[in-house]
Amino acid sequence: GAGVSQSPSNKVTEKGKDVELRCDPISGHTALYWYRQSLGQGLEFLIYFQGNSAPDKSGLPSDRFSAERTGGSVSTLTIQRTQQEDSAVYLCASSSRGSYNSPLHFGNGTRLTVT
Amino acid sequence: DAKTTQPPSMDCAEGRAANLPCNHSTISGNEYVYWYRQIHSQGPQYIIHGLKNNETNEMASLIITEDRKSSTLILPHATLRDTAVYYCIVRVVSSGTYKYIFGTGTRLKVLA
Numbered sequence: 459g460a461g462v463s464q465s466p467s468n469k470v471t472e473k474g475k476d477v478e479l480r481c482d483p484i485s486g487h488t489a490l491y492w493y494r495q496s497l498g499q500g501l502e503f504l505i506y507f508q509g510n511s512a513p514d515k516s517g518l519p520s521d522r523f524s525a526e527r528t529g530g531s532v533s534t535l536t537i538q539r540t541q542q543e544d545s546a547v548y549l550c551a552s553s554s555r556g557s558y559n560s561p562l563h564f565g566n567g568t569r570l571t572v573t
Numbered sequence: 574d575a576k577t578t579q580p581p582s583m584d585c586a587e588g589r590a591a592n593l594p595c596n597h598s599t600i601s602g603n604e605y606v607y608w609y610r611q612i613h614s615q616g617p618q619y620i621i622h623g624l625k626n627n628e629t630n631e632m633a634s635l636i637i638t639e640d641r642k643s644s645t646l647i648l649p650h651a652t653l654r655d656t657a658v659y660y661c662i663v664r665v666v667s668s669g670t671y672k673y674i675f676g677t678g679t680r681l682k683v684l685a
Contacts, residue, residue, distance in 0.1 A: 489671070500676055501617070501660075502675075503672060503674065506670055506671075508670065513670050514667075514672065551617075561619040561622060562617075562619065562673060564616030564618070565616050566615050567616055
């Protein structure tokens, strides 16, 4: 079946512009995660959704970052007034809370480059 | 605040078993150990997970020590396509939510 889909796959933007990154989770998955991966680094947790609510936003690095999820499905991560240090791969993952041990399924990410 | 430590890199000869260690000495009783791998330019791929018993699936085996303070991922017959970064993760339960904390992983290179 279809996996986690992220768009765009690549985004180049100028410093100071706003960007929106989209994630389509696996159908029926209620949990959704956003991570950030800088070049050569591990994954940095950003935010977690259960349904449409975000019980854990602890990883968002600044108030320029926000995320929403509508209809318990698609999620959008928005970065306002982008800075060069925002350049990274942004990864989305989903899992089913129906199974306690359900693993995360990742998309292939959006590579963001801020010039 | 990753709860795991792994060696930064390892080499393995093609066809031999790859044994990737992970230390998670602060793990709590209800926290699972998960393993993922990431091949260049792709999202992480789930491999296996366990709580306290050893686990095996079509990809790998997971050996967890009795005190649960460390584990080993075993790829029984490594191939060139197994070259990747392998992440050992403890899934933390906090206020009813699950958080997967990734460390920097082990870069495994399988040599021909």
